[in-house]
Each structure stands twice: as structure tokens, then as C-alpha cells.
Amino acid sequence: MIHTDTIAAIATGMNTAGIGIIRISGDDSFSVIRKIFRTPSGAVLNEIESHRVIYGYIYDEEQMIDEVLLIPMRAPRSFTREDTVEIDCHGGLLLMQKILATVLKNGARAAEPGEFTKRAFLNGRIDLSKAEAVIDLINAQNDYAMQNSLKHLTGKLYEILKDCKDKILYETAYIESALDDPEHYDLTGYPQELRKKIGDITDTLLKLTETFHDGQIISEGIKTVILGKPNVGKSSFLNTLLGQDIAIVTEIAGTTRDSLKEHVMIDGISLDVIDTAGIHETDDPVESIGVDRARKLAESADLILMIIDASAPLTEADLSVFQIISEKKALILLNKSDLPAAVTTEEIRKHSHHPILQISAKEETGFDDFKSFIREEFIKGFLTYNNEIFISDQRQYQLLTDSVKSLQEVCNSIDQGLPEDFYTIDLTNAYEDLCLITGEHVNDDLISEIFAKFCTGK
16 A cells, blocks of 8 residues: 555536535545444444445534435455545535535545546556546547547556566566576577567557557547638538537638637547638738648648638639648538539649538538548548557557667667677667556656546546
């Protein structure tokens, strides 16, 4: 056990609900609850049986606060591996705060954000990758993100990393033993054997790193930026997609001067759609800032939606947008297709290789085709990914990448014919990077940074 003091927090949302939960964890959990809980007969609990639901009342000295159900869990059979008590009370916000204040007055202290999960990690119940999966599960915005977080939470990532770490550790130990005792260990032909083994481990880790982009899309949504010259119908497109008037629409070119971000759900995946200022040359300083922001947003987008006014000829501003999207994943939307056409798909093909769809934001046509495009390009693969694990955490991705680089350095050392003791340096670096993912070699500052992202009570 790392901690011995007793913490408490409201574990449910800070709003009115049918039921609220106050969670207590630490050595004095049962002592605290004995001071404030009474059975219907008025008796104070002496012996508290673990993992049984107990009916009674919470008291602040002689004043009854609420009728509750009590769930005691003795260590180590609890989430934190400490003595834990959960109070199921009525879900009024003022009521929950009153019960929590009573708990704190009788020997507990207020928990920090994520401190319950932090204790579960420090007490060895979960590794750090599982702890990070907890917050991902809480923040999941769709079924795919939830399923992926559950896979991490059940230890699938940990199992893969443990297997890789065990193999790396074995080879490191073998080399060091052979260098210390060459009479009993023969390294003849070993470097090439090691190269194959390291190649297999590297392939496993590379497969994880290659899931990072899709993992971010699953957890954070598709970063979608709407681009186009002024007055082509960008804001109208967004309003139609959302089904409500969010963006201001006028006949005046340049109405949208800053970015507007909204969320759209298509088949369980979120599109973070950003409507931007029209791309064009301008002397207006405010418009100029909006245009610059639009260009920067396009650089980091997963998908760019280029809106073209199909009822007007292409202009220099359109050609400028073609240049922006040339190396990006993009979809060209020919808007105002309900009007006589002044530009054709053949003409657009001279400037761009991206797919083209005809829509009319005014008549609300072509949007089914747009959703079909999103399904095919982004969602179809997620529907059948089965047991594949996606990496969505930047910290984990960077450590995996660093571990791969170290393993590749081992192979480079072998190819260059360097002595075996060079191998152990990079093998050790690769091993330690994987340990940082699961939490074996992690410092207090990093632990605090990770768990600070959690909500209080979890």
C-alpha cells in the first residue's frame, strides 16, 4: 500500500439525479462510516461485513441527513485495493454536498482529481495503460471509442507490451551473461538470430503505432475543415448538415470572418466540422486574420471539404484553395447545383484529383452521398476491426515510436558488425520506453500530470 490516509469525493455527476454516490477510500473508511451511519434501529455498526448492501441513515451528529444504501468493500477487494465505502444516497446536489461535508468532518479529506484511480495504479491493481483507458472510457464520444477503451482496460495492450518486454529482457540478459561468462555462452551466429527476433518485436510495435491516426479519429473525431472562397455556401452547408441555423448566412461576401466549430455524428463517429472565412485576397485586417486562420486549420485537418459555387466560373480564389488541398485528404462539393451550371466536373479535374459530389445546401440535396463518402473513407474500417487495438494516446504513441527506433538501432549495430555490448544499450532503451507505457519506470511528476486529467471522484 502506498497511501494510508482516507479520501472522499462525490463519484456521480454534479447535477440533480435520482441517485448520487459518495466514495470513501483509505485505512479509516470504516471508522468514518461508523461515526455517521446508523441502522433503522438506531444502532451504530460494529462489525461491517464486506461486499454487502446495508440499509440505513446518514447522520451529522444528531441530525439525520438522508436515507441511504451502504456498500462496504474491505481491502484488497476494492478498486483501490484499500478499505472502501460507497454511499448511495438521493441525487440532490445540495444533499450530496452535505453528506460529503459530513464525511470530511469525520476524518476523511477531499480527494484530488483521479486520485481513486491513481491509488489503484500505485497499489498495483492496474497498470498505467489501463489507468489511462479509464479516462478514455469516461470521455468516449462514440461506440468505437468506448470499445477501444474497454480493450485497453481489460489489458490487451498490456499483454502485447509485456510479451515484447519479456523478449527484449531475455535477449539483454543473454548478451550480458555471455559477455560475463564467454566459456559457457557461445555468441557465434547469435547476432543474426537476434536480428530476426528484434525484427518480429519491431513489427508488433509498428503495427500499434500505425493505428495512431485512426485511434485519434475514433477518440477525438474527424477534424473536418470547410474551405472555399467567400459566398460559395460554406455556412449554408454547415447549417444544413447540422439541421439548424448555427452559422450566419447572408448574401454579403465575407460574412464569416472567424472559425466556427460544431460536432456532427455520422454512424457513431464524430466530425469536428470547422466553418472558416472565405479564402481570398483582402486588405481588410480582420478578414485577413480569418483567412490566415483558415489556412492554418487546413494544415492539421483530417478532411477538407472544399465548397465550390457551381453556378459561377472558377476564380483565382478557387485556384488558391486547390493548391491548399493538393496534398490533403479532401472532398470537393459543387454547391448550388440547383442553379444552371457554370463549372463542370471535367473542368475541376484539370485542377484536382479529389472526389467530387454535387450538392445543394438550399434544396438539401446530395447530403446522403456526402454521408456515404464519410462511411466509406473513415468509418467502414472501424466497423470490422474486431480485436484490433487502436493507440489514441499521444504519450503512448511517442514511447512506442521511441522504442521502435531503439530496436532499429540494434539492427543497425548488427549490420555494421559492432560488438555485442552495443546491442544492450539500445535494447535497454527500448525496454524502458515500454515500461513507461505500463508504468513500471514512471516518476511522480508524470503520474500527477496523467491523473490530473481525471474528474474528481474517479
